[in-house]
Amino acid sequence: MKQYPFLDLALANAPYMDELKTAACDVIEGGRYLRGEQTQLLEQEIAELCQVKHSIGVSNGLDALKLILRAYKELGRLRDGDEVIVPANTYVATVLAVSDNGLVPVLCEPREDTLNMDSSLIEGLITDRTRAIMPVHLYGTPCWDAGLMQVARDHDLLIIEDNAQAIGAASDVAGLHGTFVTGGLGDAAGNSFYPTKNLGALGDVGAVTTSDDALADAVRALANYGSDRRYHNIYLGYNCRVDEIQAAMLRVKLRYLERENDERAAIARVYDECISNPRVKTPVIFEGMRQIWHQYVVRVEGRDDFRAYLNANGVGSDIHYATPPHRQPCYKDLAHLSFPITERLADEVVSLPIAPPLTTDDARAIADIINRF
Ligand SMILES: *Cc1c(COP(=O)(O)O)cnc(C)c1O
Numbered sequence: 429m430k431q432y433p434f435l436d437l438a439l440a441n442a443p444y445m446d447e448l449k450t451a452a453c454d455v456i457e458g459g460r461y462l463r464g465e466q467t468q469l470l471e472q473e474i475a476e477l478c479q480v481k482h483s484i485g486v487s488n489g490l491d492a493l494k495l496i497l498r499a500y501k502e503l504g505r506l507r508d509g510d511e512v513i514v515p516a517n518t519y520v521a522t523v524l525a526v527s528d529n530g531l532v533p534v535l536c537e538p539r540e541d542t543l544n545m546d547s548s549l550i551e552g553l554i555t556d557r558t559r560a561i562m563p564v565h566l567y568g569t570p571c572w573d574a575g576l577m578q579v580a581r582d583h584d585l586l587i588i589e590d591n592a593q594a595i596g597a598a599s600d601v602a603g604l605h606g607t608f609v610t611g612g613l614g615d616a617a618g619n620s621f622y623p624t625k626n627l628g629a630l631g632d633v634g635a636v637t638t639s640d641d642a643l644a645d646a647v648r649a650l651a652n653y654g655s656d657r658r659y660h661n662i663y664l665g666y667n668c669r670v671d672e673i674q675a676a677m678l679r680v681k682l683r684y685l686e687r688e689n690d691e692r693a694a695i696a697r698v699y700d701e702c703i704s705n706p707r708v709k710t711p712v713i714f715e716g717m718r719q720i721w722h723q724y725v726v727r728v729e730g731r732d733d734f735r736a737y738l739n740a741n742g743v744g745s746d747i748h749y750a751t752p753p754h755r756q757p758c759y760k761d762l763a764h765l766s767f768p769i770t771e772r773l774a775d776e777v778v779s780l781p782i783a784p785p786l787t788t789d790d791a792r793a794i795a796d797i798i799n800r801f
Contacts, residue, residue, distance in 0.1 A: 432794055434744030435783045437623055441630070442785070444680055448630070451676040458672075466675035471635070473682055474619070477596065478611035478637040482644035485635050485670035486651050489592040489620025492634035493525035493562075495668060496588055496616045499646035500560075501529060502663055505586060510559040513585075515545035515571075516752060516770040518564045522590045523753040525618070526562070534558070535754055535762065537769045541712045543725070544571035550579045560586040565594030565610050567711070567748070568626065568692075568720035572599040572613050587614030591637070593722040595619055595627045596689050600716035611637045621678055624783075626692070626722050627685050629674045688784055692721035695782050695791045699724055702795035708734070709776075723748050727776040734801060735778060741797045746779045 433439075441448065455466060467485050475483035486492050500506040508530040514522050516535035526533040534553050539546045544566050561580055563571035571589075580587050587604065591611040603613030611617040616638035621629045636647045646663070649656045654665025696713060703710050709727040713719065725748060728734040738745050752770045754762035780794065 429742045430793070431742045432744060432781050432786065432790055434746050434779070434781050435624060437628070440628075440784045444684065447680045448677055451680050452673055455673045455676050461672050462669055464672045466672045466679065467670050470670070470675040470679055470682075473679065474635050474637060477609070477682075477685075478591075478617065478619075479607040479609050480605075480612040480637045481639040481641070483635050483637045484644060484647050484651060485633065485675060486647075487634060487668040487670065488632040489590075489618055489622060489625075489634040490521045490525060491651075491666075491668045492618035492620070492636045493522065493588070493590060494528050495647045495650050495666075496618055496636055496638075496643070497525060497529040497531060497560075499643055499650055500586060502646050502650070503642055506531060506559050509557065511555060511557045512560045512562055512588075513545075513550055513553055513558065514562045515564050515566070516754060516767040517543060517545075517773055518566060518590070518753065519592070519749055520753045520756055520758075521592070522562060522564050523759070532557070533753075533762075535765065535767060535770075537767050538566075538773070540769065542569055542571065542714075543567065543711070543773065544569060547573050547575035547579065550576070554579070554583055558583060558585060560588055562588045562590055563614070564590040564592075565597055567725055568594045568597050568722035569711075569714070570594065570597050570599040570610050570613075570717050570719070572603065572610070573601050577601075577604065586616075589614045589617035591617040592620035592622075592625065594720055595621075595625070596685055596718075597720040598718035600714070605639055612639070615640060616643055621674075626689060626720055627678065627681055629681070630677045631671070631674050633670050633674045633678060689720045691784060692724075692782050693719070694788050695786060696721045696724055698788045698791040699780065699795055702792055703798050705799045705801055707801065708798055721782055723779045724782040725777050725779050727773070728778055729776060731776055731778055737801050738797070743794050743797055744781055747777060748779050749777075750774055
């Protein structure tokens with residue numbers, strides 16, 4: 429029986445092995461392991477991709493989000509106890525970045541079609557302490573619309589994108605600076621290049637993207653001990669730097685991002701056309717916006733039976749995510765809240781294989797298996 433693993437990173441990176449090895453050897457032999465040419469070039473390339481003025485390479489996606497919030501505090505835009513509106517339906521890291529900075533996360537239910545934060549609900553969550561909104565482009569579907577921008581404008585709120593799952597995606601509505609690419613839609617964005625993300629390093633890397641000069645300077649200093657120039661520390665900073673080797677790995681992978689995103693989109697279309705089991709609800713493909721399909725997530729009542737059936741037929745699957753942030757033990761202070769849509773999603777979502785080297789033929793075969801469930 430043919431096996432369809434959910435994700436095999438060694439197989440996913442296999443096509444680039446020669447280039448990755450050469451790039452790693454060049455760094456090893458070059459003798460510059462941090463703050464070198466590879467990081468600088470990566471930052472230029474990420475800034476270009478996200479159509480922003482600045483990109484600062486950092487240690488990982490969570491640190492990228494944390495650094496943005498901390499930098500806004502240093503710049504006087506945020507204060508301890510300020511409220512930040514975040515989606516209830518997200519990976520916990522989004523919320524952790526807010527809590528870590530002494531800010532208060534205010535959770536917002538998703539829409540049933542995009543599974544992203546419902547911008548029409550934001551107005552009702554605003555208090556005199558609300559200072560920012562943090563939309564997450566979950567699974568690679570842009571979370572951006574005119575309503576989001578309007579409420580931000582009306583209440584003078586910062587918009588900080590969590591672009592960890594959507595590098596290369598594009599919205600159908602222009603962002604604050606007239607561009608459409610995620611990571612450049614709002615005031616600033618945190619990006620992740622964790623190995624399983626669409627643009628994945630061979631370890632941890634992240635990036636902050638922004639067109640705000642002051643924010644970029646503050647983030648860059650904070651990520652390097654709070655130092656604006658050598659042995660001169662203006663902030664109580666951190667060490668959140670990027671390894672040159674990982675920057676080099678990413679620059680290899682970046683050359684193939686567009687192609688890989690196209691391949692994922694082709695697989696999503698096959699699933700969409702071929703899965704016809706009424707028990708399996710497929711995600712919406714939005715014409716006009718560019719979804720990059722970090723995950724292809726179906727909804728199934730009786731998920732455990734479905735996953736056991738898939739497994740018995742050689743099809744790997746995963747769950748993103750089984751427990752929403754407000755149900756995590758670390759968020760006991762949010763446990764009394766109720767988010768029915770988020771909670772139902774957590775019970776029903778199943779991620780199907782979509783990452784390379786999966787082919788459209790594989791997707792057709794998987795759809796056939798699903799239709800016999
Ligand atoms: C992966 C992810 C993060 C964190 O990125 P890391 O690089 O793993 O720290 C943050 N938010 C979302 C939505 C993510 O998927």
